[in-house]
Amino acid sequence: xxxxxxxPQALSIQEGENATMNCSYKTSINNLQWYRQxxxxxxxxxxxxxxxxxxxxxxxxxxxxxxxxKSSSLLITASRAADTASYFCATGGTQGGSEKLVFxxxxxxxxxx
Amino acid sequence: xxGVTQSPTHLIKTRGQQATLRCSPISGxxxxxxxxQALGLGLQFLLWYDEGEERNRGNFPPRFSGRQFxxxxxELNVNALELEDSALYLCASSFSDSYEQYFGPGTRxxxx
Numbered sequence: 200x201x202x203x204x205x206x207p208q209a210l211s212i213q214e215g216e217n218a219t220m221n222c223s224y225k226t227s228i229n230n231l232q233w234y235r236q237x238x239x240x241x242x243x244x245x246x247x248x249x250x251x252x253x254x255x256x257x258x259x260x261x262x263x264x265x266x267x268x269k270s271s272s273l274l275i276t277a278s279r280a281a282d283t284a285s286y287f288c289a290t291g292g293t294q295g296g297s298e299k300l301v302f303x304x305x306x307x308x309x310x311x312x
Numbered sequence: 313x314x315g316v317t318q319s320p321t322h323l324i325k326t327r328g329q330q331a332t333l334r335c336s337p338i339s340g341x342x343x344x345x346x347x348x349q350a351l352g353l354g355l356q357f358l359l360w361y362d363e364g365e366e367r368n369r370g371n372f373p374p375r376f377s378g379r380q381f382x383x384x385x386x387e388l389n390v391n392a393l394e395l396e397d398s399a400l401y402l403c404a405s406s407f408s409d410s411y412e413q414y415f416g417p418g419t420r421x422x423x424x
Binding site for chain 1: 345360368400402412
């Protein structure tokens with residue numbers, strides 16, 4: 200069963216604009232990760248944020264985590280056509296070690312040139 | 313450094329047959345995970361292997377099985393194929409104590 204729920208399901212923006220995707224989850228987590236998937240291919244790991252962190256940056260990506268609201272957001276600044284992909288959040292369990300990840304259904308982002 | 317590899321890229325089977333999918337993890341990774349991504353259903357966790365043992369299993373029937381070999385590569389077997397097994401099967405690997413998973417390109421299984 201899905202734990203993470205991304206919002207919106209689909210997002211279409213113009214190149215240069217910022218894109219914001221949200222993820223909500225239900226149970227306590229150790230960490231939350233964001234992945235990107237280009238058109239039916241494998242997923243690429245983007246960023247991991249731990250439960251004791253509130254914000255993390257990586258290049259044009261900014262991730263926030265609010266454990267009290269059980270939600271996270273992924274912001275992509277100055278978007279490019281190459282950012283067109285599906286973005287998934289995945290929550291990691293609290294039992295430590297390499298607990299399996301639970302993925303949401305994803306947000307499909309389209310960046311128009 | 314080579315990433316996670318999967319074979320074959322595409323696999324076409326008929327209902328009732330068996331399918332075998334293979335995965336080679338990144339060198340040094342001992343954990344291998346299998347996911348099913350059917351159209352519109354997101355990623356569903358199938359199996360997790362670490363150090364040759366099955367650590368966790370998703371909500372799938374027993375006809376989905378697998379194993380991990382001493383070199384940490386893994387095989388997913390799907391018996392008695394059904395039409396709804398058509399999906400992209402993704403393999404991922406990680407270090408045993410890491411949450412970050414690295415994915416292969418997937419095997420697209422089509423059951424006719």
